[in-house]
Amino acid sequence: MTKILPHKDVVIIGLGWSGSIIANELTDEGLDVVAIERGPWRDTGTDFNIGYIQDELRYAIRRDLFLQPRVEAMTMRNNDGQSALPIREYNSFLPGNGVGGAGVHWNGQTWRFWDSDFQINKHLTERYGAQKFDGLTLQDWGVTAQEMEKSYDKFEYLAGISGKAGNVNGQIQEGGNPFEDPRSRDYPLPPMEMTYGPTKFAEVTKGMGLHPFPCPSGNLSKDYVNPLGVAMGQCTMCGFCERFGCANYSKSSAQTTVLPVLMKKKNFEARTLCEVLHIDKDASGKMAKGVTYVDSSDEVCFQPADLVVVTAYALHNARLMMLSGIGQVYDPNTGEGTIGRNYCYQTNAGARVYFDDENFNPFIAAGALGMTCDDYNGDAFDHSDVDFVGGAGINCVPSSGRPIQSRPTPPGTPAWGKDWKKATAETYKSSLAFGSQGSSYPVAGNHLDLDPTYKDRFGRPLLRITFDFPDNDLRMSHFVSDRMEDIAKAMGGREHTVSRAKKGWNSAVYQSTHNTGGVIMGTDPKKSALNKYLQSWEAHNVFVVGASAFAHNAGKNPTGTVGGLAFWAADAIRNQYLRNPGVGLVSA
Amino acid sequence: MTQHCPPRLTRRSFLSTMSAALLAGTAGPALARDYPGGTLPWNAYSSEPPTQIVPGGWKFFTPAEAATVEAIVDRLIPEDDLSVGGKDAGCAVYIDRQLTTFYGSSDRLYMQGPFKPGLPTQGYQGEWTNAERYRRGLGAIAKYLNANKSGATFASLSDEDKDAFLKDMEAGKVELPDDVDAKAFFALILGNTMEGFFADPVYGGNKDMASWKMLGFPGARYDYREYVSKHNQPFPLPPVSIAGAMNWKAK
Numbered sequence: 090m091t092k093i094l095p096h097k098d099v100v101i102i103g104l105g106w107s108g109s110i111i112a113n114e115l116t117d118e119g120l121d122v123v124a125i126e127r128g129p130w131r132d133t134g135t136d137f138n139i140g141y142i143q144d145e146l147r148y149a150i151r152r153d154l155f156l157q158p159r160v161e162a163m164t165m166r167n168n169d170g171q172s173a174l175p176i177r178e179y180n181s182f183l184p185g186n187g188v189g190g191a192g193v194h195w196n197g198q199t200w201r202f203w204d205s206d207f208q209i210n211k212h213l214t215e216r217y218g219a220q221k222f223d224g225l226t227l228q229d230w231g232v233t234a235q236e237m238e239k240s241y242d243k244f245e246y247l248a249g250i251s252g253k254a255g256n257v258n259g260q261i262q263e264g265g266n267p268f269e270d271p272r273s274r275d276y277p278l279p280p281m282e283m284t285y286g287p288t289k290f291a292e293v294t295k296g297m298g299l300h301p302f303p304c305p306s307g308n309l310s311k312d313y314v315n316p317l318g319v320a321m322g323q324c325t326m327c328g329f330c331e332r333f334g335c336a337n338y339s340k341s342s343a344q345t346t347v348l349p350v351l352m353k354k355k356n357f358e359a360r361t362l363c364e365v366l367h368i369d370k371d372a373s374g375k376m377a378k379g380v381t382y383v384d385s386s387d388e389v390c391f392q393p394a395d396l397v398v399v400t401a402y403a404l405h406n407a408r409l410m411m412l413s414g415i416g417q418v419y420d421p422n423t424g425e426g427t428i429g430r431n432y433c434y435q436t437n438a439g440a441r442v443y444f445d446d447e448n449f450n451p452f453i454a455a456g457a458l459g460m461t462c463d464d465y466n467g468d469a470f471d472h473s474d475v476d477f478v479g480g481a482g483i484n485c486v487p488s489s490g491r492p493i494q495s496r497p498t499p500p501g502t503p504a505w506g507k508d509w510k511k512a513t514a515e516t517y518k519s520s521l522a523f524g525s526q527g528s529s530y531p532v533a534g535n536h537l538d539l540d541p542t543y544k545d546r547f548g549r550p551l552l553r554i555t556f557d558f559p560d561n562d563l564r565m566s567h568f569v570s571d572r573m574e575d576i577a578k579a580m581g582g583r584e585h586t587v588s589r590a591k592k593g594w595n596s597a598v599y600q601s602t603h604n605t606g607g608v609i610m611g612t613d614p615k616k617s618a619l620n621k622y623l624q625s626w627e628a629h630n631v632f633v634v635g636a637s638a639f640a641h642n643a644g645k646n647p648t649g650t651v652g653g654l655a656f657w658a659a660d661a662i663r664n665q666y667l668r669n670p671g672v673g674l675v676s677a
Numbered sequence: 678m679t680q681h682c683p684p685r686l687t688r689r690s691f692l693s694t695m696s697a698a699l700l701a702g703t704a705g706p707a708l709a710r711d712y713p714g715g716t717l718p719w720n721a722y723s724s725e726p727p728t729q730i731v732p733g734g735w736k737f738f739t740p741a742e743a744a745t746v747e748a749i750v751d752r753l754i755p756e757d758d759l760s761v762g763g764k765d766a767g768c769a770v771y772i773d774r775q776l777t778t779f780y781g782s783s784d785r786l787y788m789q790g791p792f793k794p795g796l797p798t799q800g801y802q803g804e805w806t807n808a809e810r811y812r813r814g815l816g817a818i819a820k821y822l823n824a825n826k827s828g829a830t831f832a833s834l835s836d837e838d839k840d841a842f843l844k845d846m847e848a849g850k851v852e853l854p855d856d857v858d859a860k861a862f863f864a865l866i867l868g869n870t871m872e873g874f875f876a877d878p879v880y881g882g883n884k885d886m887a888s889w890k891m892l893g894f895p896g897a898r899y900d901y902r903e904y905v906s907k908h909n910q911p912f913p914l915p916p917v918s919i920a921g922a923m924n925w926k927a928k
Contacts, residue, residue: 129710130710130712130718132718132719134719134720134721135718135719135720135721135723135724136723136724138724138726139899140726140919141726141727141897141919143877143896143897143898143899143919144727144877144897144919145875145876145877146872146876146877146880147727150872150876151779151780151785152785157785157786158785158786158787159784159785159786159787159788162787165798165799166799167796167798171796172793174793174795174796174799174802175787175789175802176787176799176800177786177787177788177800177801177802178785178786178787178800178801180800282905282906283905284905284908285908285909288908323902325899325900325901325902326900326901326902326905327898327899327900327901328901336899337899352712352716352717352718353715353717354714354715355714355715356714357714358711358712358713358714359711359712360709360710360711360712361709361710361712362708362709362710363709384709385708385709386708386709447909448909448910448911449909450904450910450912452894452895452898452901452912453901453904453905453912490894491894492875492888492889492892492894493871493872493875493876496871496875496892504847504867505752505753505754505843505867505870506752506753506755506840507755507757510754510755510757510759510760510891511757511759513891513892514759514891514892517892517893517894518892518893542791543789544789593798594798595797595798596798596799596800597797597798597799597800597801
């Protein structure tokens with residue numbers, strides 16, 4: 090028996106960054122909003138205790154704050170020729186769980202994508218001709234960087250991002266990123282004070298003619314009060330960011346920026362430990378009428394609503410659309426269908442330089458404290474003479490010295506015993522890592538659908554991920570790895586290593602929680618699930634917000650764009666959709 | 678703060694939830710919550726601090742298993758000028774206690790079948806929980822050595838023979854009985870030993886912060902603002918544990 094609950098104007102699925110931002114915007118509009126969240130309530134005072142949050146085993150290794158596979162797993166394979174098997178323990182990526190979502194445990198690196206990303210097909214076709222990216226299903230997102238500027242700005246000021254602008258209204262700024270698109274003003278806070286490693290990296294790369302600048306950071310360089318009146322504190326560089334909640338109110342998250350305002354509103358309600366099973370369609374099949382969810386006592390409830398905003402993690406957004414039958418599931422053989430299309434990831438490689446007489450104190454760190462060069466990112470450099478498109482940011486962001494996971498040893502060192510211990514003790518403070526975070530471009534074979542065999546705890550099919558690194562992306566990554574070799578040599582250490590990207594995405598080794606696509610925005614209803622306002626082409630009162638909307642992934646962390654898209658979609662709902670509800674904002 | 682949709686747990690399911698939670702060392706069953714408009718659900722420090730592990734006795738291992746594990750961790754992390762060995766650091770105690778938690782029962786993992794051998798890119802696909810892997814793995818080592826080393830136990834081997842056996846396991850050169858994959862089991866023990874050695878001492882390993890002193894890792898400190906600009910200089914303070922500094926031992 091399903092319990093039918095009183096009607097709401099808006100139901101939001103998942104109370105992370107996107108859900109919190111959109112709930113706050115729509116409650117400001119006077120709407121009655123309920124958010125349904127699968128995980129528990131979390132906030133700083135309750136859960137991120139300054140007395141014991143610095144616990145690497147509990148939070149980073151046993152992953153107390155993350156989605157547990159027993160709650161929802163996924164299956165994976167590298168290509169359609171293999172049998173997918175369940176990811177029994179999340180390793181390659183770690184989805185969040187609970188209020189705040191993945192925004193609780195992120196590092197804080199906060200980027201804007203470029204116009205050459207949003208209009209990637211048009212841009213690359215004009216510059217190189219379409220044959221340059223033959224085999225890649227690169228599509229325009231439907232928006233421009235100019236359109237997105239205001240939304241990015243709102244997110245950066247909400248979150249108190251610390252950084253140095255590189256381009257204010259077309260004027261290049263010394264010390265910022267010269268490759269970024271024009272922004273209307275500088276970041277709300279100055280860059281963080283640099284540790285030794287990134288300082289050295291910046292000196293060396295600058296000497297090589299590159300353009301290092303401080304990574305835009307959600308770890309706050311100063312105390313800050315955001316436009317909603319929520320106060321945050323200066324980051325203390327404790328080195329417990331990624332995989333941890335911040336006990337210090339110093340890392341931007343829904344908890345530290347939006348929820349203190351949102352939770353006080355009479356027209357907002359949050360329900361935790363309630364998992365949405367699917368979105369319900371009305372008799373016409375063209376509109377949603379609400380969502381069905383199950384709570385932790387196994388009671389099934391139907392929540393009617395006029396508007397459904399899907400803001401779970403990217404992969405969960407895609408699965409929810411499939412389980413709800415909104416949009417056709419993508420078939421890589423025919424190219425038909427939109428849900429599950431253009432699934433992308435991140436193409437990373439790493440370098441480490443070993444010194445004899447340097448002390449980097451790796452434990453003095455923060456998740457986004459470091460320096461970046463974008464000289465080889467995106468289309469910042471001419472691709473005429475190379476056999477790939479895309480690029481990578483080269484980042485020196487030594488974000489922690491937590492010793493269970495961070496104990497580098499020089500090549501050839503055994504994994505245990507006397508020699509291992511000696512090398513570990515010698516190397517802990519005296520080596521420096523940097524890495525390339527590369528773009529991930531879509532190909533027909535990389536996609537999401539429902540697994541035919543494996544089920545979740547409610548008997549529903551698990552999401553199936555079919556993914557491997559496309560050859561284009563590997564060629565890109567190897568090109569950038571060659572540049573990293575040059576930098577590593579110029580650093581002047583005793584020796585160095587470069588770990589290159591290779592074929593065969595391995596789900597058992599941590600790489601990145603930057604899963605994108607599956608419910609993408611775009612201009613063509615045959616090739617995208619959403620229009621440029623993140624509104625479903627199929628059901629006009631459904632908006633799907635998150636990295637699931639990315640038509641490809643750039644060589645950058647996704648959260649800045651996720652936050653920008655949340656403000657972008659909220660603005661479209663407030664200022665366009667509500668005037669004429671139920672109607673598509675873009676004609677198909 | 679009110680409870681949403683009153684829970685309808687039967688006495689039996691309630692009890693089984695409770696016992697699972699107690700085994701896992703976590704709080705009782707979490708229930709769906711409704712935070713209606715205008716409420717502030719803040720609840721200071723209501724999450725659970727870790728419990729200090731007290732050495733003494735074995736909670737999971739049999740005495741024979743414990744002797745083997747102590748001997749293994751002492752070869753993986755041998756005693757020298759840099760630190761105590763894995764046994765004295767408490768690594769075996771750490772593993773023993775971990776195996777009695779959700780980690781041992783693999784309670785957080787996806788453990789539904791069908792179970793099929795996977796590709797290396799698909800990760801561990803075995804049916805056994807972590808606790809079962811230890812029970813079967815240690816049993817297989819004992820059986821193997823008994824048959825192939827004229828009745829020896831691992832702990833009774835010379836240091837050279839211990840290292841040679843561990844290297845063979847690491848390389849997958851030992852065919853252990855009873856379907857135990859020597860290479861995978863070695864990786865499991867090595868990983869857990871390192872966790873114990875480098876984790877906060879409250880979990881039973883890393884006694885007196887031995888590994889943190891060896892590395893110069895300051896532990897559970899929370900504010901480095903004074904030191905961030907002091908490039909390439911030694912950090913002056915000793916490590917602290919979640920349980921406090923060495924000279925502030927409560928018990």
